[in-house]
Amino acid sequence: MRVRDLKKKSSNRIDTSYLQNLGIQAYGQDNLYPQTLKNIIAASSTASECSDRFADFIEGNGFREVAFSKYVVNRKGDTLDDVHMLLCKDMSELNGIAIHVNYNVFCEIVEMQHVPFENCRLTEEDENGYVAKIAVHPDWSGKKTRKGKALQVKKENIDYIDVFNPKKDVILAQIEAAGGIEYYKGQILWVSMAGKNTYPVGKGDRVATEMSTDEGLSNVKYRNVRNNFFPGAMIFTKKGSNITFDEEGNEVKDTDDDDSFSNTLIQLQGDTNAAKIMEVTLENDEEKPEIVNMNSQNYDKEFTVTDASVVERIYSAYGQEPWYCIRIGKVGFSGDILEDAFEYYNSIVSKQQRLIERTFSRIFSYWYEVVNPSNDYSVEPLKYVRNAAVSNNNR
Known part of the structure; x- marks a missing residue:
């Protein structure tokens, strides 16, 4: 089938529209694509594991230049290692990073800090295709609170910060427009793996359905264990009659308001009540007690194939087939x-x-002092250390 014949059956992964009231390009139909994707990843144990491993390998063992990695880059006391770790987490989940920088009066960078990528939105492009500012809000869902009040998504609660441009004349013009260096908000270096001025999709976007299915399977397993019935058997016994007499000597049978059967059902649910015996009292049965074995429905087996295929696809999306093969025993450990x-x-x-190395290189080429004389911003890759436990004990 031709590609154009399939266009009606597929849709864009991210719908981008212009939100005029906020002056931004929406990141997804509801402007909450990164928040939604992160929640889907967090709810899936398999996706969380793969995403964390992806972030760990991006971070590696940190910068090769140890002194550079320990350098304090802002007034909060964050080191480059601290900032780098947060950037790697954003990259693993959303394929993008954002760094805020502050300048001194000489137009030199004196401070930098991590900005959560999910908090950033692009403003509209001008006629030249240039995006001048990045809109930053602590929580685009509007649920975060400060002093007990929700931070609503309104213009007055959004910081519109100039995009990274280290040219002195540009910085001076921005400082003047802000009313002085004390009012200047600095700049944001916003970088996307999808390209310039383009919202990226996350690494796990291609398996978003599988990640959500993984969460659903976990819920089924949980309810199967916690809420299923696991009685070993039911025993039926005869119920005696409690007969009394009124003042006139007439027989009166007690009204049966006993709800013990319902209470017993509750006591037979879940893993802690497995293999209990359930007693059912019969009012008019004259026969001897009868024991009836019970077989509960186990839903785990119904989803075995689905579970295996979902896990395999999530590992594949993150390029982690070697770990998947080890997990299922296809190769030895x-x-x-x-x-x-x-x-x-x-x-x-x-x-x-x-990409992260190039980003740091751009920033520190305009830093107010020489921090990394070697200009080496590379990361030492992770390596598997044999007998790591023995090595640690010998230290």
């Missing part, structure tokens, strides 16, 4: 295999690492 897996995955994350 040995040092050689793990070394190969580490080497393989270091090549997978190299593109993300290079």
Whole structure:
């Protein structure tokens, strides 16, 4: 089938529209694409594991230049290692990073800090295709509070910060427009793996359905164990009659308001009540007690194939087939295999690492002092260490 014949059956992963009341380009139909994707990842145990491993390999063992990694970059006391770790987390989930920088009166960068990528939105392009500002809000869903009041998504609660442009004449013009250096908000270096001025989709976007299915399967397993019936058997016994007499000598049978059967059902649900015996009292049955074995419905087996295929696709989306093969026992668990897996995955994350390296290089070429004389912003890749526990004990 031709590609154009399929266009009606597929849709854009991100719908981008202009929100005139806020002056921004929406990040998804509801402007909450990054928040929604992060929630989907967090709710899936498999996706969370893969995303964390992806972030760990992007971060590696930190910068090769140790002194550079320990350098304090802002008034809050964050080191470059601290900032780098947060950037790698954003990159692993959303394929983008954002860094805020402040300047001194000499138009030199004196401070930088991480800005959560999900908090950033692009303003509209001008006639030249240039985006002049990045809109930053602490929570675009409007649920976050300060002093007990919700931070509504309104213009007065949004910071519109100039995009990164280290040219002195541009910075001076921005400082003047702000009313002085004390009112100047600095600039934001916003970088997307999708390209300039383009919202990226996350690494796990292609398996968003599978990640949501993984969460659903976990819920089924939980309810199967916690809320299913696991009685070993039911025993039926005869109920005696409690007969009394009124003042005139007439027989009176007690009204049965007993709700013990319902209470018993509750006591037979869940894993802690497995294999209990349920007693059912019969009022008019004259026969001897009868024991009836019960077989509960186990839903785990119904989703075995779905569970396996979902997990495999999530691992595949993150390029982590070696770990999946180890997990299912397709290959052995040995040092050689793990070394190969580490080497393989270091090549997978190299593109993300290079983008972060270039970003730091751009910023520190305009820093007010020489921080990294070697200009080496590369990251030391993760390596599998054999007998790590023994090595740690010998230190």
